[in-house]
Amino acid sequence: MNIFATLQRIGRAFMLPIAVLPMAGILLGVGGAFTSGPLIETYQLTFLQDGTILNRILKLCFNAGLFVFANLPLLFAIGVGIGMANRNKETAALAAVIGFLLYHTVISTVLGFQGLTPDSTSIDALTKAGISPDTAVGLAALYTKELGIFTLQTGVFGGIMCGFLSAYITNRFSEVQLPDYLAFFSGNRLIPVITMIFFIPLGLLMPFIWPPIFKAIVFSGEAFSSMGYIGTFLYGTLMRLLNVFGLHHAIYPLFWYTELGGVMEVGGQVVSGGQKIFFAQLADPETIKFSSEATRTMTGGFLPMMFGLPAAALAMYHCADSKNRSRIKGIFLSAALTSFLTGITEPIEFTFLFVAPVLYGIHAVLEGIAYMLMHILDVAVGITFSRGLIDFTFFGLLQGTEKTSYHWILILGPIYSIIYYFLFKTIILKFNISTPGRNDTDAKLYTRKDFDEKEKSKKPQSKGNKPLIELIVSQLGGIENIKSIDACITRLRVTIHNQSLVTDEASWKAIGAKGIFRSGNAVQIIFGTQAETYKNQIIAKYQIS
CATH class of the missing domain: 3.30.1360.60 (Glucose permease domain IIB)
Known part of the structure; x- marks a missing residue:
């Protein structure tokens, strides 16, 4: 299998655990926003105060959403195991759970042999041992708890690794037939046995090989951060170009859920990954302003998705032949609304990608600029899935301008609409590009008929x-x-x-x-x-x- 096919499989495997995040994020966002003390006090919302029925319902929603983000490594282990297994996917899922728990249990046991415990690896304990505060924070970040097990901070990387290994075990051994006296353990029943055999050595090795790997990942994240606004521009542009091949699904989760997207202490806990940091801050009542460093790989998409691409659809509509406008009006409107409301842009993007790749290239550059502008202006609106009105409402409007600076999206959005509209219209007319409804070509979106x-x-x-x-x-x-x-x-x-x-x-x-x-x-x-x-x-x- 070539690298494109492999990345394609990895991308769709990542999409399985990611699919649960929109609902979890909405529950967390709504629960957090409407149980916020300042909001209740400012607007005198006495019916939402502590002890009321609505307050308890909202806190339930908040905790229901929070548990998903707290257990992302396990969800990725299961999702990747299912996604990468060629067959017997339910067996791969069970192997992923067994392997994940065993992996961290073995790591915890080895750490105990080394004299490392939650108490001895805390920031206070390390500073009392004579380690400088900055170094102590870095060392403490190497350790965490997974499902109550004291272990190494392998995070989503560890979950992905467990998922890959469980899928490999399932693909390799689920069809093995043992001799008659061991026949009961043939096929799928062999997988839990093999899982034990593979994951115990993995857990034994990790305390020795993970610390330098962890430092390298953190260093890579710091290098990306040190690129500043240029790095943010390149990220936004490249992700949009990779979207053509569907490979962006294999890349952005690494920035959203691992140390590549940054490391930050939130509410006394060290959190890794841009999206995880945002939702940790969303859950922390002490957070005054969300981190735009954490959301730099997310916020920029609101400008092209909510404003730019709908304007591009309007430009293509106005460039259509007069006799075809009534036929394509409804489908352009539908595609524009889809982009604006949900952030799903492919119905518009692939319309002009196939007939005018240069327009897609311009779109990618404009998106990169949008990412950079949001970073420069310290805008920090997080997302769960995409960058439409739904996420903007829950993670921008409801959270307030002090925490998010969302007003810049509303200020720059109309400007982006104007830029997209006139750029697309000018290029389409100048080069006589056959966009839908123009020049009587087959290039079209599909109608209701x-x-x-x-x-x-x-x-x-x-x-x-x-x-x-x-x-x-x-x-x-x-x-x-x-x-x-x-x-x-x-x-x-x-x-x-x-x-x-x-x-x-x-x-x-x-x-x-x-x-x-x-x-x-x-x-x-x-x-x-x-x-x-x-x-x-x-x-x-x-x-x-």
Whole structure:
């Protein structure tokens, strides 16, 4: 499997645990905002005071959301185990849980042998031992508790590692047949046994190999931070360019959930990763201002997603031929609202990506500038999933300008709309680019009629017509050519045996796809938000494990 296909699989594996974060973040945001003492006092919201029914409900919501962020390493272990397992995914999930607990238990035991305990590794204990305060903070950050187990701070990296190892064990050993006298332990029952064998040595090694790795990761995060605003610009631009290939899912979690995104002490606890820091601060009543250093890999997206791309959709609408405007008005409006409300931008982005890549390049640079501007202006609005009105409301508006400086998004947003509108309109007209509805080309978003026809095609038809999922499988070279199949938000992600059997882009567009990307034995077909549904239908129909 080539590196593109590997990164594609890693990206979709990461998406499984990340999928739980939007709801958890909303519960945390709402619960934290409306149980805030200053907010209750300022607006005289006596019905939300301590002891009231609403206050208790909101605190319940707050704690329900908080537990997710407190246990991200375990969730990543399970999610990566399921995502990277080729088959027997439920067995991989069990192996990930067993392995994760065993891994940290063994580490804790070895640390005990070394005389290291929660008391001896606290900042106070280290400073009393003659270590300088700055060094003591760094050393204390190396240790933590996972599910009550004193262990090394391997965080989400440790969870990902446990997930990969559990998936490898499942893929390698779940089909092994043992002799008759051991037959009970054959197949899936062998996996817990093998898990013990693999994870005990891993736990034994980590106390010796992790400290220098941890320091290297922290150093890399500090190097990224030292790049300042230029680093933020490069991050925003590169993430948007990687989005073309669906590889951004394999990169941004490392900045959001690990030391690469920064390390900060919040409420007496050392927290690693940009998003984790933001939500730790959200949960901390003592936090006066959220850290823009932590949110530098998140906040910048609000300008292009809420304001820029809807304006680009308006520009493409105005550039369409007059006779086609009534036909495309509704679909452009729908795509613009999707971007504004939810931050899901691919319906707009891939519309102009395929007909004018230069527009996508400009969009990527503008997004990088937006990230840099938000960092410069100390704006700190966190997100759970994407950067639309929903996240802006919960993590910007409800938290107030003192904590977030969200007003800059509202000030610069209209300016970004104007820039996107006139840049897109000027380039489209100057170079006569065939955007949807222009020049009578096939470059178009799909109308409600197209959608209805596509829905109809899913059902078995008479006169030889195939359901859509059968067409998809056929155009992938048949079920025998499919090695594995998965989906992210808008893309069907397939690993195939023979690339030459996959049909060309025109064939895919003829059945409703927005486009196709290939690399090695990996294929991505962009279907929009129905991709997950198609994946599930194909797996069910053809019984793909």
